[in-house]
Amino acid sequence: MTQLLWNGLFVGSFYALVALGYTMVYGIIRLLNFAHGDLYMLGAFVGFGVLSVAGGLATGLGFVALLIVLIIAMLVTGTAGLLLERIAYRPLRGAPRLSVLITAVGASFAIEYGMRLVAGPNPEVYPVRLAGDSVNVLGARITIQQASLILIAVLLMAGLQWLVMGTGTGRAMRAISQDPTAALYMGINVDAVIARTFFIGSALAGAAGVMAGGYYGKIDFLMGFIIGLKAFTAAVIGGIGNIKGAMLGGLALGLLESIGTAWIGGQWRDVFAFSFLIIFLTLRPTGILGERVTERV
Amino acid sequence: MTTNFATSPTRASALFDRLQQNRYLGLIGLAVAALAPFITATNYALSVMTSALLFVMLAVGLNIVVGYCGLLDLGYAAFFAIGAYVSGVLATRYGWPLLATVPVVIVAAVVAGIVIGGPTLRLRSDYLAIVTLGFGEIIRITANNLTITGGPSGIYGIPGITLLGIDLSGPVGLYYTCVVVVALAVLGAARLGRSRLGRAWRFIREDEDAAEAMGINTYRVKLAAYIGGAIWGGLAGILFGAQLSAISPPSFTFLWSALILMAVVLGGMGSTPGVVLGAIFISVLPELLREAADYRYFVFGILLIVVMIFRRQGLWPARAVERQSRRDLREAEKHDAGKAKEVVP
Amino acid sequence: MTAYLTRRLSRVALVGGAAVAAMMLSACGNGLASGGGEQSSDKGPIVLGMLTPLSGSSSAIGPYMKNGAQLAVDEINGKGGVDGRKLELKVEDEACDAKSATAGANKLVTAGVKISVGGYCSGATLPTLPIFEKADVPMLIPAANSNELVKQHKKNVFLINGTGAQQSDAAFTFMKKVGATKVALMDDNTSYSKDIADTTAKLLTGSPALAGRESVTAGESDYSANVTAILKGQPDFIYWTGYYQEGGLIIRQLRQAGYTGKVMVADGSVDQKLVDIAGSEAAEGVFATMTQTPETIQGADKWIADYKSKFGAAPGPYSTQAYDAVRVAAEAVKQAGSTDGSAVIKALEGIDGFQLFSGPLKFTPDHTLSSGGFQILTVEKGKIVLKDTLQ
Known part of the structure; x- marks a missing residue:
């Protein structure tokens, strides 16, 4: 049982990291950034590229090398998110939501198959792998690497929480999410804040991508699709637009899947997870932490 | 085929009265569809054209939900799958003729529409997107796991359609069956869109709160749109089974739902000629890009972004005034002019 | 105004009709009217x-x-x-x-x-x-x-x-040969993979016995939940019937979860990438059922x-x-x-x-190969090599 919980929490922390980007972007401009999962994939491939170029230098350093790569990949995916917003989403601000969503679906296709053109359809294998000793905690096997990855995820999330709640940028973000027009009148540079939001959200997805690459080892151009879907679900379970909610939602979904697999078999897991989502939303439409918001008229 | 006629009427559409325009457009479209096999009737051309017709039917069905009523449905392939599987199972395991499965499919689609729409249509619109997406996955995975649906291999050996002893299972017969069914489906959806119910849908799309304030039971009206879309999707599923003779879960992935949605949005939400055009475009384009298989989805993605940025109302947008007949318009003008006169002096 | 519209309209119709006629003329030979049908040539390539x-x-x-x-x-x-x-x-x-x-x-x-x-x-x-x-x-x-x-x-x-059935036979023969007692099967829920798992499960009635089945979703990264579930049956032999992309991850995660028994994969997983993804340490000693490949043929x-x-x-x-x-x-x-x-x-x-x-060809009445020609490969020092021809 503890093993199940641990598996769930570990997977859930990946979901949470990706869900954060979804929820931040949604919270601020009410956009479901469908291409978000693909930024996760992009992060994994940037990390792969850097590690391949750095070659032998990195293999000896292991975890430290991965940390450096992590930062580079975050910068690159953050910039990619910035460009995505500038090119694809900003011209459509104020357009009907559905049009923006279609653009996002288009961006998702373009990133996935653009990467396929660059890297080919075959999966790639990370040159540096995290594998190591495991310790037994209350009957669950936990590797040092898993623990460190969770630690990184928690640190990133804590940093984000501080950024949003404790800094001027964060206050501006919250203001825009409340009322973009009023925020503009109050002297907030709305474009810049939205751009920053995209940068941060995308960088977090990129970080998750590198961590997944380093831990699991296999990356391919479609790897972002499923996790994007799951992160989206996690964000909704947590109450979309709410940062703590995204973290909780991610962990909840991870646990749900882990326990669902054990109870009713792997082939029914997604049915279980999605049915739970539907029932949950019917009973509590705002998610775990979502506030009761009326749709803006 | 119809794309050849797209450019001239687009420009002309600004001049034409809506009703008149629709009547001739529909006839022209039907004529093109009916005559196309006389130009080329290779199996390949027929199969591509039949697929395009099915896609038109799906897009028109989704247009009821997304275009008319403004409900974002990301799992439309689920209804398509329900139609294909219900008719396929009845036809192959119980030996029903395909036509006899139609009422059962309609009932199944309605039930599915109520089951999924019932609890979720009260939700915020963004949540509806994820719930419908989840529903699409649930249906596909369930079909993949059950024995009666043939598991991952699916169902094969679905018979063709026979009507009054006439065998319509050949490529030509099937094509013309599809022409008739899809023409009726397009006409039916367009009629629905102009009906009293259709006006309520558009009202909800534009402003749900105002619609509610005006005494529309928004929940019931939305459910009606959802069920309408479900029936169209289910019926398209029957034709799909008849065309391919074999169906399996990979045919009903999220990618399909996304493609149908793209057809609707690309063509112009709520606009029947636009959606028909969009569906033909989306369905035929991959065939034209067959040689460049590696690039097609990439080009596809870029294309979507470009279209949305530069022509977001779609290739052939719905017009805001379409519900009014010309006489109404003229009278309204007179009325306005009269009013203005009264005020000015 | 109305007259103008009608004129415009008839012009559109005229142009349209002309276009259809032109297309019919230019593309003659393939249409229904011309008899259609596929041309069958008994010359040329x-x-x-x-x-x-x-x-x-x-x-x-x-x-x-x-x-x-x-x-x-x-x-x-x-x-x-x-x-x-x-x-x-x-x-x-x-x-x-x-x-x-x-x-x-x-x-x-x-x-x-x-x-x-x-x-x-x-x-x-x-x-x-x-x-x-x-x-x-x-x-x-x-x-x-x-x-x-x-x-x-x-x-x-x-x-x-x-066929899947022939591959299952080969897998079963080898399981008995190496003295497996409890066999667990993992598939990826696709037609190919589930087919092999199903036919193998039917064979595992006596000894070795079936110790659990698990279907995973292809395309994911984390299979630890599936691994935990499959290890509950305490198998000493696990047969993965899917493709190498997931196979590599599953082998690695099985080892990380402390599984020390034997692992075998089906032919869809036979690819050097399997070893790369699993890591050569985890992949060492993994078996595979595979038809003959150029690598294993003298x-x-x-x-x-x-x-x-x-x-x-x-x-x-x-x-x-x-x-x-x-x-x-x-x-x-x-x-x-x-x-x-x-x-x-x-x-x-x-x-x-x-x-x-795969050997000399003779189709069975079912139009399948009379012998599947399956043999057992194994990973040795990071390379996939022939282990047993099962002859």
């Missing part, structure tokens, strides 16, 4: 058609199959072709999707293909069966091997790959060298089967003395002892 995934999730396989077939075509043409006629290969994308596959099959039929030598995804291949059947085109399916293809007993369908080095020099890449899964499919097709046409569908089918049924990579 013999066209072979191949459906294979070139896009979509399985697009990595397409080039392997295409190149393998092309190699055979070039070799045969280099020796003067068949009865003085050259072979020509037409390849269409099936994208592992029923709609693309049917459109592709129709395109091939329309292009005058005489024999089909393609078919990878079983779910996409099934709907193409009636299309080729109606066009009287024999099919030599090099990869797709679901039992559903066999169960239909179509006259024109022949399987060059070993004297096939030249074949590999030819392939490499021609396409600049190493052969992969199903390269050999596609190569063999073309050779069998050529042989059947030669024996039949024509490309007529039923004559070729008859010739195919009569072939006896034609040498394939």
Whole structure:
């Protein structure tokens, strides 16, 4: 049982990291950034590229090398998110939501198959792998690497929480999410804040991508699709637009899947997870932490 | 085929009265569809054209939900799958003729529409997107796991359609069956869109709160749109089974739902000629890009972004005034002019 | 105003009508009115058609199959072709999707293909069966091997790959041989994979016994929940029947979870990438059921060298089967003395002892290989090598 919980929490922390980007972007401009999962994939491939170029230098350093790569990949995916917003989403601000969503679906296709053109359809294998000793905690096997990855995820999330709640940028973000027009009148540079939001959200997805690459080892151009879907679900379970909610939602979904697999078999897991989502939303439409918001008229 | 006629009427559409325009457009479209096999009737051309017709039917069905009523449905392939599987199972395991499965499919689609729409249509619109997406996955995975649906291999050996002893299972017969069914489906959806119910849908799309304030039971009206879309999707599923003779879960992935949605949005939400055009475009384009298989989805993605940025109302947008007949318009003008006169002096 | 509109309208209709008429004239010969039908030529090259995934999730396989077939075509043409006629290969994308596959099959039929030598995804291949059947085109399916293809007993369908049932037999034989007692099966819930798992499960009634089954979702990274579930049955032998992408991850995660028993994978997982993804440590000693490959056949080095020099890449899964499919097709046409569908089918049924990579060819009444030719490979020092021919 503890093993199940641990598996769930570990997977859930990946979901949470990706869900954060979804929820931040949604919270601020009410956009479901469908291409978000693909930024996760992009992060994994940037990390792969850097590690391949750095070659032998990195293999000896292991975890430290991965940390450096992590930062580079975050910068690159953050910039990619910035460009995505500038090119694809900003011209459509104020357009009907559905049009923006279609653009996002288009961006998702373009990133996935653009990467396929660059890297080919075959999966790639990370040159540096995290594998190591495991310790037994209350009957669950936990590797040092898993623990460190969770630690990184928690640190990133804590940093984000501080950024949003404790800094001027964060206050501006919250203001825009409340009322973009009023925020503009109050002297907030709305474009810049939205751009920053995209940068941060995308960088977090990129970080998750590198961590997944380093831990699991296999990356391919479609790897972002499923996790994007799951992160989206996690964000909704947590109450979309709410940062703590995204973290909780991610962990909840991870646990749900882990326990669902054990109870009713792997082939029914997604049915279980999605049915739970539907029932949950019917009973509590705002998610775990979502506030009761009326749709803006 | 119809794309050849797209450019001239687009420009002309600004001049034409809506009703008149629709009547001739529909006839022209039907004529093109009916005559196309006389130009080329290779199996390949027929199969591509039949697929395009099915896609038109799906897009028109989704247009009821997304275009008319403004409900974002990301799992439309689920209804398509329900139609294909219900008719396929009845036809192959119980030996029903395909036509006899139609009422059962309609009932199944309605039930599915109520089951999924019932609890979720009260939700915020963004949540509806994820719930419908989840529903699409649930249906596909369930079909993949059950024995009666043939598991991952699916169902094969679905018979063709026979009507009054006439065998319509050949490529030509099937094509013309599809022409008739899809023409009726397009006409039916367009009629629905102009009906009293259709006006309520558009009202909800534009402003749900105002619609509610005006005494529309928004929940019931939305459910009606959802069920309408479900029936169209289910019926398209029957034709799909008849065309391919074999169906399996990979045919009903999220990618399909996304493609149908793209057809609707690309063509112009709520606009029947636009959606028909969009569906033909989306369905035929991959065939034209067959040689460049590696690039097609990439080009596809870029294309979507470009279209949305530069022509977001779609290739052939719905017009805001379409519900009014010309006489109404003229009278309204007179009325306005009269009013203005009264005020000015 | 109304008169103007009517005038405009009739002009549009006129232009439209003229366009239709022009198209009818210019494209005469293919339309319904002209009698339609496929032109059958008994001169010129013999066209072979191949459906294979070139896009979509399985697009990595397409080039392997295409190149393998092309190699055979070039070799045969280099020796003067068949009865003085050259072979020509037409390849269409099936994208592992029923709609693309049917459109592709129709395109091939329309292009005058005489024999089909393609078919990878079983779910996409099934709907193409009636299309080729109606066009009287024999099919030599090099990869797709679901039992559903066999169960239909179509006259024109022949399987060059070993079937799921044959692979299960080989797997079961080997499990007994190494003294496994509790066997767990893992599949990826696709037609191919579940087929093998199902037929293997039916064999595991006595000893070794079935110690649990688990289906995973392809395309994910974390299978620890599935691994935890499968290890609950405390198996000492785990058989993975899916593809290498997930197989590599599962092997690695099994080892990380402390599993020390034996692992075996099915032919879809036999790829050097399996070892790379799992890591050579975790992959060491993993077994695989596989038909004969150039790597395991004595004297096939030249074949590999030819392939490499021609396409600049190493052969992969199903390269050999596609190569063999073309050779069998050529042989059947030669024996039949024509490309007529039923004559070729008859010739195919009569072939006896034609040498394939998987051994001498003789089709069973079911149109499958009489022996699947499956053998056991193993990972040794990071390379996949032959372990046991099961003879």
